[in-house]
Amino acid sequence: MIKERVKMEVIGLEIPLISGNEEYTLAELISKYPLEENDIIVIAETVVSKSEKNVILKDTIKPSNEAIELSKKLGKEPEVVQVILDESNETVRLGPNFIVTETKHGFVCANSGVDESNTSKGIKPLPKNPDKSANEIRKGIEEITGKKVGVIINDSMGRPFRKGSCGVAIGVSGVCGLWDRKGEKDLFGRELKTTEVGIADELAATASVVMGQSDEGIPLVIIRNAPVPFKEGTGKELIRKKEEDVFR
Amino acid sequence: MIKERVKMEVIGLEIPLISGNEEYTLAELISKYPLEENDIIVIAETVVSKSEKNVILKDTIKPSNEAIELSKKLGKEPEVVQVILDESNETVRLGPNFIVTETKHGFVCANSGVDESNTSKGIKPLPKNPDKSANEIRKGIEEITGKKVGVIINDSMGRPFRKGSCGVAIGVSGVCGLWDRKGEKDLFGRELKTTEVGIADELAATASVVMGQSDEGIPLVIIRNAPVPFKEGTGKELIRKKEEDVFR
Known part of the structure; x- marks a missing residue:
């Protein structure tokens, strides 16, 4: 009567604090974890910004x-x-x-x-080019491990109409950002009612549940066995153009 | 160097098609699955609406x-x-x-x-009172199984500024809706930068990754071992008041 169809795992990982002066890259660090083919790696933007020394004194x-x-x-x-x-x-x-x-x-x-809780060291903007960062991290991991993975860089953002922040994908590589399902049919042979799914945002939010606040020491999350398309995607494709937005 | 800290499971379940004429309640149906204490059960709103016969001819x-x-x-x-x-x-x-x-x-x-893909039978609005529905389902499950659980009713909604739909929590019971973290400190003893987290929305989005489209036959998702507070919450607490919203 009830049947298990999908079992996805969401693994929160503690990593050393990143200052930007490490002798290893993020890809090298992440590859120390026993990754599997088609794992999706979600990284808090704060870690990426710091590793790229994107902090303004x-x-x-x-x-x-x-x-x-x-x-x-x-x-x-x-x-x-x-x-x-x-x-x-x-x-x-x-x-x-x-x-x-x-x-x-x-x-x-x-x-x-921009991260307001600036330390004595400086003020931290978002990574300069999150899609590029995600892509570099993914390529690095794939080179080291020989496994195909997806990488998402996430951040917590507030939203109109709803209270509380929610994880979103600001950078994406190796996995779908916006999932276009136009033309697909449901169980009854009808066209799907929702045709575009913000799948990378949903994956980013999934990781945020486990990260809590990235400063808690879990800025890295592995999502395993996610039933999503691994075709090339970007974070950019999730941005709605100003002229197509009734709220701009 | 890398340490596993949290392992959350997200289990997508297939259930029989719900018409509203079942001889069992949703709580009875869900309780057939071997639930564990503190499982969060996410149910697609369409199933709840149909089981409540909330379909207009x-x-x-x-x-x-x-x-x-x-x-x-x-x-x-x-x-x-x-x-x-x-x-x-x-x-x-x-x-x-x-x-x-x-x-x-x-x-x-x-x-x-409102579900536009109306069948010959009718047109389907959202459940009338999703918090009440979530609460009834939770109480039913807890009575049958003797286990404390959380229940979230989710839906896919579009968003300003970002393309693609994303799962949100329209009804919540037994688990936090809006997680107020004001006053909590990060690793460095600083106040957390994000003080209100839309945790039930993040959990709803997590389930949506696995549901895909609810009509695919996976309208029920169990989230196990989620590191979130199980204090009483509602879906209502996630709604930003019009007068507090710069986009209204």
Whole structure:
């Protein structure tokens, strides 16, 4: 009457803290884990940014007048606001203590995804090119292990209409980003009602359940036996163009 | 160097087609599976709606002039548009072939979540009170099995800014909906940067990876060993109030 059809595993891994001064690459580090063919590796963006030394030293930032004005409204340090502005194409909305921007990558998110909890060392933007980072990590892993894998770089973002952050895929390689199911039929031979699935976002959210907060020490998650297409995908294909969005 | 910290299982289950005329309840059906303490059971909303006979016969619907006018713009049947309007508090945006509404539950989504692929039998809205449905199913399961579980009713919804649908939690019982982590500290003793996590949405998305499309025959997913709080939650707590939303 009830039959098991799929059994997917979601494995949360602790790794050493990444500073950017490691003598190994992320691909080398991840390959130490006994990976299997078609594993999907989800990595918290913060780890990727740090490993790429994408951290801006606070005393090198000269806040503009615009950043200083905005910083008062938002209750943020002018240096942080300057980085948020530098990382953005445009401001989409101004909230009580956040700015929603479109980032240079095209993501619409709060504060350009810039990590506000800056350490003494600096302020951390999102990785510069998450699809490229995901691709490099994947190629590295495949070279070392000889196994075909997928790589997703995820981040937690807030959303309109719904409270709470949710994991999304900002970089994708080796696995489908947006799953186009147009033309497929359901059990009754009818066209599927949902034709485009944000599958990499759902996988990113899956990993986020296990990561909790990446700073808890589980910034790396392996998703094994996921029933998803392993055709080439990107994080970019998940971005809705401004002119196709009724909320822009 | 790399250490396994969490191992979560996501089990997709095939169940018989639900028509609403079953001699068993959903709780009785689900309890046939060997559940474990703290399993989270995610159920596709379509199954819940059908089991509650929440299907509107097409020939009982009299479309209003408003519905008829709108149906031409949207390329939908007037009866479907009438149900969409009946299910909504207000129209939020009008798209080329969809209406974004706020449903009577408070969800902002396309077409009030009404299933357009209506069969000969009728048109299927979302469950009337998904939190109540989730709670009844949970209580039923706990009574039969003697095990404490969580229940989430999920649906696939589109999103502003991002392409592709993504699973969200429309009903929640026995597990946290919105996870408030304010005051918690990270590895460095700093306050967590993300303080509210939409954990039930992330769990709903996790299940959606395995469900694919619920009509594929896997409308039921068990999430085992999820590192999440089992305190009482609701789907309602995930809804952002209109006046607190910069996109309304």
